[in-house]
């Protein structure tokens with residue numbers, strides 16, 4: 001009895017012979033121009049009853065990123081981390097804000113860099129994800145570097161007109177001091193926050209603070225004076241938003257003591273990473289990173305003295321209808 005393969009081969013031969021005999025052109029593979037359509041810039045997932053949406057604000061190649069981000073790494077460390085992690089010297093760098101819908105509050109964690117260069121994409125991505133800026137109740141700021149607060153306002157106009165902005169009380173003074181010396185970054189940061197202060201919609205907190213059930217801040221000073229994590233919990237599941245605690249997951253999980261750029265207190269950052277990386281791997285909670293590869297969501301696995309980022313599995317939920 002002929003096998004299935006033999007039957008299919010015979011059928012193919014028969015069809016080819018028939019089309020030649022009938023004068024039809026032989027079937028050819030059609031070529032199509034590249035469809036230059038962007039990837040979606042949002043990603044939704046459920047954490048218990050909370051809906052979490054990662055919003056891409058910016059993604060661009062960063063030539064020579066490894067050298068720029070970690071200038072203190074030795075040549076041997078760079079070579080070894082690159083061979084272990086397949087990290088290219090020129091990798092794409094994402095900036096991500098996270099939207100959390102608790103069912104009673106719509107919360108934004110960081111606001112992206114604003115409408116400069118490639119930044120400012122969270123506005124389109126927020127709408128593509130089914131929300132409007134007017135619906136945001138609270139914006140929680142991990143820290144006030146421009147790529148995290150630039151999206152708050154444009155020329156005195158609040159981009160989230162109904163939202164209250166929250167930040168640790170230690171964060172703003174460094175920029176006030178810089179602005180007093182006419183420093184451009186200091187002035188930019190103040191210009192972004194001031195419209196909320198003027199509207200009575202800026203609130204500070206002091207270290208670890210619970211805002212409402214399922215949302216709290218965790219002091220994580222080091223990258224900046226008032227750098228804060230935000231932890232959300234629902235139905236026994238937990239996710240912690242890390243801001244700039246890790247700016248490159250391949251390097252920093254492989255070499256946890258490596259020093260990222262722009263640290264206010266590099267030693268405090270190292271001590272905190274040794275503690276928090278171990279804790280995250282032990283407890284297995286989800287992490288949301290502002291500069292990890294989009295959507296920046298995953299867990300940590302310990303390898304002893306180093307760690308591996310285990311990305312969250314993709315799921316099309318919750319919008320399957």
Ligand SMILES: [Zn+2]
Nearest residue numbers: 145147244290
């Ligand atoms: Zn950043």
